[in-house]
Amino acid sequence: MTRFESRFGLSLPVALAPMAVAGGGTLAAACAKAGALGLVGGGYGDLEWLRAQWSLASDAAADARGRLGCGFISWRLDQDDSALAWLLDQPLRPAVVLLSFGDPGRHAMRLQAAGVPLIVQVQRLAQVMPAVDAGARVIVVQGQEAGGHGAAAPHGRGTLALVPEAADLLSARAPDVLLLAAGGVADGRGLAAVQALGADGALIGTRLWASREALVPPAAHAAALAASGDDTARSGVFDILRRKNWPPAYDFRALDNDMHRHWLPRLADLVADPAAARADYDSGVAAADPARMHVTVGEAVGLVRDLPDTASLLARIAREWQAARARLSL
């Protein structure tokens, strides 16, 4: 059993990535019931959404509530932390809270006061020890293969080199702090690979986004099934289109669809006059047209060939993981 499994009562060293919008209560509960850590995608901190999804999660997870947690975007909490405050006030407290993208600072102190363990997701080695100093019990290092937001292109790190570098740092400076790898893990081979690199487990987004329980329009799932790992790209295009004011240190990986291909070489025009493009994007979202909206997946989309239910998917990953470990004698 890995340290991550024993620390959180898991039967597989996997955490569901907290995916804004897509990662609702049903998906988090399905992960928790299957023995993984189920993190609801609290994302931008929409209180009404979280109320509904947390109640779905706690009803559906019944005997697995101790494996339910939630993730938030730190820079958004700096502006409005009402969803976190609400969550910490619930009779069913989260087993853990994950913070990404920004300084965990005062939110970490609040979690510590509430006795809720903190996971911090970072993108660069230099962010590891500050996150530990802020009180993180688990660090997720996110490679730029990942779906969704991450370190902006010139400074993004790859999972393969970042994980062992972070593992060495933690083992020298904070050996009790666990390490998870995020970015590109979609099957048992990937899980065994990051374990071999020194991680205690993996945080998985894209592969679990492609499951029956994820809150994803069917046309977006169909577009992902048809894509290879070559068909994604990182940029700020979709953040401009959807009016998200992300700090410049971050950009966003999604399917490189018609809309993205059109605007990527015209970024300055888009910034200068986004109105018509935003109207086109809004109508694409309303029509669930994968050519005119963001389909948030990482490079691991190339390993997605079906849309199973979460329990079967995690059982398959567990079998593949055992087989890969036996093959590699891990």
Ligand SMILES: Cc1cc2nc3c(=O)[nH]c(=O)nc-3n(C[C@H](O)[C@H](O)[C@H](O)COP(=O)(O)O)c2cc1C
């Ligand atoms: C659809 C989607 C939405 C995401 N939303 C968030 C989010 O709200 N907060 C966050 O910390 N990370 C978010 N991420 C990034 C994940 O936390 C994680 O780093 C990533 O999914 C790991 O890489 P993978 O997609 O290759 O598994 C999102 C990822 C995806 C695919």
